[in-house]
Amino acid sequence: MIARIIMIFYYLLCLFFVFITLKNLIEEKTSRDRVILYFLILIPFILRLLRFK
């Protein structure tokens, strides 16, 4: 039961990181390097949220 609650927290954590990364991505105005970096950071979090990997 505790393990399941911790697992749910991990998914919420993923969701949080997706949210702040997208927020930073949208607000980024100059650096193209950072845009690419934000997209790369998003990949594992999205794969986990979609339960692909």
Next chain:
Amino acid sequence: MSRTTARFKIITALIFLIFLIAGGWPLKKHRDFPVEIVCGPGVTDIKKLSDFFPALKGSVADTYVFVLEGKEPGGKALIMGNTHANEPEGLLSVAIMIENAVVEKGTLYLIPFFNRSASLNTRPGEGYPLYFSITTPWGKKTFRMGNRDASPLDQWPDPDIYIHYPEKQMLSYLDIRNTNRTWPGRKNGLPMEQVTYAAMELLRQEKVDLAIDLHGAETMFPVTNCIVAPEKSMRIATLASLTVKSMEGFENHLESSPEKFRGLSHREIGDYSETLPFLLEAPIPFLDQPTGPKTEKLFLDGQDEFLLSLAKRKKLFVPYDESGWPLEKRVGQHLSVSLEIIRQYSRKTPARAIIIKNVPRYAEVVRNGVGYYFHNPAEAEMDKVIKH
């Protein structure tokens, strides 16, 4: 934000989406891909692990237990495949038994996907194929290639250090998802501990005499091509090893189950139940580190030039030549050794004998191929086809 930056973001987002779909979709398809098993004439009942431990009901970890009960009462044996789902020789051997075996005396419990979550897991980081196919008389039969451990999608997070229950030995964090380190299991533990707990309940409730756990190991690892057994199973293991060598002409040496290495089926089943445990290891060149690409072909024929070069330098623990170590030999030896263990036990304790017919032995599987023993699901009655 300038128009150029906005355009750059849109283009990058599209490229990102293409990568996400190209990389993620095959993994999703693999997780949803059903492996079909056709119930043969010997299957008398189909249960699930949750029938022995209801907490597993509805979870990904719950898995089928095929029961083959003879007309005459006798002993009972459990055979498990895919404890490690990247060693599918066990799954194939158990599937051949489900599709063909007829039990005349005693009862056989068969679990083809012991760690079902691991069978839904992948190992793309090491270049493993997602599937492998076997040629049958009616076409190709495709199986998922799984991973050694349960998927983190089903059990997460891992602890920093895995402390085994109940022996309190410290093991690698990863082994909390390895169903050959979580025996004898824990009722209120993590899902993989519950899987082994459910199997222990099966052994205890049904008073099972023998438990055989089918595995495979690297050719460079000393515990390969062998039967691992604790003290209480050693007599039967010795007789089985000597008999297959003299009667069927293949080597299958003995390894003693270490008392101080906890969590393994060949140790804990023996220590925590009346059942006699055995673990069989077939050599799988595909699992070795210094090989060429991890292709489906390497998995099937076990031929690799780097291993051949190492064999010439006597670095392998099994005889190895240009013919490799094909799947037929690996599955054939699992079937023969399992049957021989059951036969030796039956000779020793006639009141608890288990008599099984129609399961091919080593020479037949090597001659006919593994696919020869699988039935076409398209031609079988719908209620006889189990998708898992």
